Amino acid sequence: MRSGGKGRGSETHSERGGKGNGGSTHAMSDGRNKANGATLRSKSGASAKNRGSAGKHGLGGRDHSTAKRSDRTGGSRVAPSSLAGVPVQVGQRIESGIVGLTHDGEGVGRVEGYTLFVRGALPGEQVRAEVLSIGKSFGRARMTELLDRGTGGRVEPPCPIHDTCGGCQLQHLDYQEQLKWKRQHVVDNLRRIGKLEVAGEGGGQAWRRVEQSVDGRSGDDAASPKQNSSGGHSAVIVHPTIGMDEPWRYRNKAQVPIGHGEGGLIGGFYEMGSHDIVEMDSCLIQQEENEETVRAVKEAARMLDVPAYNRATGRGLLRHVVVRHARTTGQRMVVLVTNGYDIPHAQELVELIRERVPGIASICQNIQTAETSVVFGDETRTLWGEDVIYDEIDGIQFAISPRSFFQVNPEQTVRLYGKAVEYATLTGGETVIDAYCGIGTISLFLARHADRVFGVEIVPEAIEDARRNAAINGMNNVEFEVGASEVVMPRWQAAGITPDVIVVDPPRKGCDPALITTMLELKPTRIVYVSCNPSTLARDLRLLEDGGYRTMEVQPVDMFPHTGHIEAVVSLYWIIN
Numbered sequence: 001m002r003s004g005g006k007g008r009g010s011e012t013h014s015e016r017g018g019k020g021n022g023g024s025t026h027a028m029s030d031g032r033n034k035a036n037g038a039t040l041r042s043k044s045g046a047s048a049k050n051r052g053s054a055g056k057h058g059l060g061g062r063d064h065s066t067a068k069r070s071d072r073t074g075g076s077r078v079a080p081s082s083l084a085g086v087p088v089q090v091g092q093r094i095e096s097g098i099v100g101l102t103h104d105g106e107g108v109g110r111v112e113g114y115t116l117f118v119r120g121a122l123p124g125e126q127v128r129a130e131v132l133s134i135g136k137s138f139g140r141a142r143m144t145e146l147l148d149r150g151t152g153g154r155v156e157p158p159c160p161i162h163d164t165c166g167g168c169q170l171q172h173l174d175y176q177e178q179l180k181w182k183r184q185h186v187v188d189n190l191r192r193i194g195k196l197e198v199a200g201e202g203g204g205q206a207w208r209r210v211e212q213s214v215d216g217r218s219g220d221d222a223a224s225p226k227q228n229s230s231g232g233h234s235a236v237i238v239h240p241t242i243g244m245d246e247p248w249r250y251r252n253k254a255q256v257p258i259g260h261g262e263g264g265l266i267g268g269f270y271e272m273g274s275h276d277i278v279e280m281d282s283c284l285i286q287q288e289e290n291e292e293t294v295r296a297v298k299e300a301a302r303m304l305d306v307p308a309y310n311r312a313t314g315r316g317l318l319r320h321v322v323v324r325h326a327r328t329t330g331q332r333m334v335v336l337v338t339n340g341y342d343i344p345h346a347q348e349l350v351e352l353i354r355e356r357v358p359g360i361a362s363i364c365q366n367i368q369t370a371e372t373s374v375v376f377g378d379e380t381r382t383l384w385g386e387d388v389i390y391d392e393i394d395g396i397q398f399a400i401s402p403r404s405f406f407q408v409n410p411e412q413t414v415r416l417y418g419k420a421v422e423y424a425t426l427t428g429g430e431t432v433i434d435a436y437c438g439i440g441t442i443s444l445f446l447a448r449h450a451d452r453v454f455g456v457e458i459v460p461e462a463i464e465d466a467r468r469n470a471a472i473n474g475m476n477n478v479e480f481e482v483g484a485s486e487v488v489m490p491r492w493q494a495a496g497i498t499p500d501v502i503v504v505d506p507p508r509k510g511c512d513p514a515l516i517t518t519m520l521e522l523k524p525t526r527i528v529y530v531s532c533n534p535s536t537l538a539r540d541l542r543l544l545e546d547g548g549y550r551t552m553e554v555q556p557v558d559m560f561p562h563t564g565h566i567e568a569v570v571s572l573y574w575i576i577n
């Protein structure tokens, strides 16, 4: 069953895939290139269907995909089928070795020096592919046959809908290889965009990058990096990616698009390259509790004939079902995103959900009437229960509102935040700023080891949660302010706040240039940069390096196994040259 969508435009959600906010996600498989060569296309590959390139999870939902389909497969633009100076034509079958992998999971092939991004192909493989689109500097193709698997890495994707969904761009790559690729992707960006020298894996010690700390100390003080005995800048250390032992069923949040199918209301995921909704009840990267909740909500909505939203007409009511599960408390939240205020049989709907969803603690409604692919509107109301659910990370309790950012992989979040605290090297007396603080998660981790922490975040509800979180954890050395970091931090600067450490955890677009300027003026001894986008990270590191900081260590953490998303924590020190 599927629900037709209007157009095939881009989808923008308000969070990052994990760390929502922006970003693009494209599928790499055309659904036929089965691992281990099992069901690869015949040599002609003639019957293969071009599905476009962007698929989206519902249950497994990346929270921040911005598909650029028209760039990928022609989309609404009329794409040329041949171009002067380009050695391939649209529709042509080519053979190519695959020399790399993009963050969208496309293999990078070369034909007579021309770059082709090949869906379904992996590095080291020799493939036959059909050219889908061409541009002056690169084109796109779809693997039709695996000619030589090379050194391997290809595995059978365990998910039965991997081919149509496209939400997991890397499921056909062995997990250990995914971790290596993620580290390499960070390294490549640091070199190419950040113009940074990167040490080989495991090579060197981070403090060798630093010539002298800001206060001139060079002893054994952990908070003060040591003198570089060689007197010059040495390479940045990029550690191996911290992965999961069991990289499945990790997501604590599902965001499911709702539409019409032949039999009525359906909900699942957007088919790869479209806004057609495909009914789906199971996703291997989603916590089972969320699957159960979504199933129950869909059943209840069907029983009461709640009208599903129709993207093509802009009519209908239920647009998305967003659910969260707090593993440490067992609490669950349901958010019904609706195209209007009135829900028919609202009371019965609430009762049915309460009956069918164990641990339900909060049922909310978010109103989104705009013709947009942004999931949430500005207004949220609580239909039943609390307006938040509670979860715990490393002994700290957090209240989470429907629209607040909260990391989706709880097991890895402890590792990510632990690394951020480690890189902050706090001794108890420091003043710390946590920019882009969300509901104060990192702020509270830092506050356990610092004198004072100031957090700033643009979403007002998140700051309400952050204040509540400080209170319920009895932490009174933290202050939060609503606003754009780039606006609030200069105000703090003017008020005489002089941070020893600044932590930034921006959305995918990276730090605002004004914020970088303020950081360079404030000159904290250390900066910790938490990033969900290696390219904007590398751009910002270059600016910080040019302003007098040295990038010491980079720790990639796999927050989103089987997807192309990469998270990294970076430590920087101020130096005097």
Ligand SMILES: C[S@@+](CC[C@H](N)C(=O)[O-])C[C@H]1O[C@@H](n2cnc3c(N)ncnc32)[C@H](O)[C@@H]1O
Binding pocket: 016, 019, 020, 405, 406, 407, 435, 436, 437, 438, 439, 440, 441, 442, 456, 457, 458, 459, 462, 483, 484, 485, 486, 505, 506, 507, 512
């Ligand atoms: C990647 S999340 C990090 C949140 C938090 N550090 C955490 O780990 O839960 C980025 C946060 O930045 C917020 N944000 C986006 N633009 C902002 C800005 N200009 N100033 C302050 N916060 C912003 C988003 O609302 C989001 O909560």
